[in-house]
Amino acid sequence: MENDVERPYAVLTMDEVKELMKKEISEISEIFLISKSDATVLLMFLRWDSNRVLERLGEDMEKLMTESGLKSVVFDSNQDLSDVSCGICSKIGDGDGLISTPFCSHKLCKTCWSEYLEKNFFSVEKNQTAISCPDQSCRAAVGPDTIEKLTVRDQEMYEKYVLKSYRERCLGWKIKQCPAPGCDYVIEFHLASEDDEHSLNIVCLCGHIFCWRCMLESHRPVTCNNASDWLSRDLMKLIGEVDKPSPLSWIETNTKPCPHCSIPVELDDVHQWNQFLTCACSGRFCWKCFQPPEAHGIYGSCFAPEGLSNVGFSRWSNVGSNPWSNIGFNRWRRAEPEKISCLDLWKASQVSLEEAKSELEAFEESIIKKPSDLKVQDVQVLREGLMLVVQCRQFLKWSCVYDHLHTEYDMAKREYLRFLQENASALVHSFSQSIKEETEAKELTRGKLLSETTNIGNYFYHFIKTLREGLSEVKAKSYDNYGGPYWLCDRCTYGNSWFERACKMCCDPTASIMDELSD
Structure with a gap:
């Protein structure tokens, strides 16, 4: 669907995000010949803005090092340097048991260090990422060179804290967490500009497809604003209109159509005791079988079977229970476009989308639980094919919103759009069946499947382009x-x-x- 262009993003694991963070730290360390511990503190101090760190270090390195607590603090002349007690709990310890930062002489035992760090790591009130000395009057920075002297548990907590600060700073800027429940993948966006709407649709390795800009599920061909309005307002409005009792439903329940002129005749209290109705055209008929009184003999008894009374309504009105409640795109030829609502198509498309997602999940589970004889390349081809089916089904679903927004008052465009949707749905169905057949076959025909994948991708690429151009092939009547x-x-x-x-x-x-x- 992207017309074979290189994707402008990468799907990363948490280990890969950690490597990106370490790369930034190493670059600062190598350029200015400072330790990686100091580089980590500087990046956390300036909220992981590498460009700003480079700029500040180039302008006045001494000033930045002092502001961030990476310069030795002048010792208090009244401080007893021979004191070997913890600065918090006053517990006496040996030289190795009391630890301070490289920039000050405030020593703490490992237990107090752990309590202090844990309080900083999980404190909701703190609006900063860098950690300073526990002494309130001291601004000396606590970096990796101090943490490595503590327990393994403290080192692991600090590592998670640094990674968390990096993710939070970069989230929404150049990396984002996949919004799918339970997914740990992170998306890194490569382009500096988000102007190209094609590049905003992200396909995560978990199978979830979402919009980079608004984080909703992928909603091409409509804009983020249209998608938000549809989900929060228009969809609820349409559902409410469907649930409201319409005048036609009241007519169906409380009237019978005259077999002579088709005008509905109301069933009032009088007619509840009389089976024969009299129309304004002077025609009389039985409300059960729609036959004249003469056809009922002397006693006027009617032996019409139950349920026949509804037949008359269908004879004069095409409005009844909606036979398209479970409509599919491949059945559109049976009804006129104006008689099929966008809401019905949306619901049917949602069902098809869920089925496609279930097939993808079932495939992934089968590969994990019961490895097949398929080659790694074959598994990759099948996986990409199933994910493409999900993308196509999702696009078809949101094309119903495009239908609602842009063709409501132009039947020519609506007919053409639904023609394109029908062809696209048939193509996706055929492609899905091919994948199923190839999965069950003894040997995968990789070339055939790759060819079909390319064909369906190209079809939907041009389909998207057609909608973006406003169905320009159809001249609007207005x-x-x-x-x-x-x-x-x-x-x-x-x-x-x-x-x-x-x-x-x-x-x-x-x-x-x-x-x-x-x-």
Whole structure:
């Protein structure tokens, strides 16, 4: 779906994130010939901004080292340097049992160091990352060279603390945690700019696909603002409209259509005791079988089977229970586009998406629990194919939102869009079946599967491009016979410049706020 372009991101494990952190520390250490411990403290002091650290060290190294606590503190003349007791608990200890930073003489026992560090590591109130000497009057920095003298547990806690500070500083800037529940993978974004909307869709190794910008699930072909509005407002609104009792449902329950003129006749209290209804056209009929009174003999008895009374309604109205509640894209040929709601298509697409995800999870579990005879390359091809099916199903689901936003008032575009969706769904279904057959086969036909993967990827790439261009192949009816420097939006009738590819009003990030204010 990315048209074979190189992905502008990398999916990293926590060990790989740790290596990135160590690389930054080593670069600072090598350039300015300082210890890795001091480089770690400087990076934490300036919140892991490598460029700022390099700039400050280049301008005035002595000043930065002093500010960060990496310069020796002037000893207090009144301090007894021969004192061998802990500065907190006053416990007497030998030279090895009392530890201080390299920059001051405030010595603590290992137990007090552990308590102090644990308090700093897990303190919610602290808004800083660097740790200083436990003595409140001392600004000497506590770095790795001090921590390595403590217990193994303290060293492990400090290492986690440093890694946590690095992740928190970089999260949202150049790396982000995958939002899928239980996923520990981290995404590193390579591009400095996020202008290219293609590059914002992230495929994690766990199978979750999400948008880098808003962290929602991947919502191409609609914008982040449209996706947020759909989930928080439009979708709930449509569900509420479906749940509301419509006038047609009341008509179906409380009236019977006249077999002579098809006008609905209300079942009032009088007709509850009389099986024959009289229409405004003077026609009389039985409310059970819709036959005239003459067809019921002398006593007027009707022996029509139960349930036949609903047949009459279907004879004059096409509105009844929705037969498309479980509609699939491959069944669209059976109904006109205007009779299929975007909500129905959204629900059906969600079901198909969940099935695709389940198939991917089942494949991963089968590989882990019961390794097959497939080669590593074959497993990779099958995995990529199943993940592509998930991406395609997710795109088809969100194309229903595009349908709701951009084709509501233009049936020509809606018909063309649903034609494209139908073809895409059929292609995905065929591709999914091919993967299933190849999985069950004794020997994988890798070339065939790779060819199909490329074909479906190219199809969806051009599908996405077509929607981004606003289905330009279809000429909007509202543009006909309209001159001047503007074109009218099909949905909101706003006049846009011909240089605009999308309606400024519909795509404006503040549009949702304006809609709420106008309600």
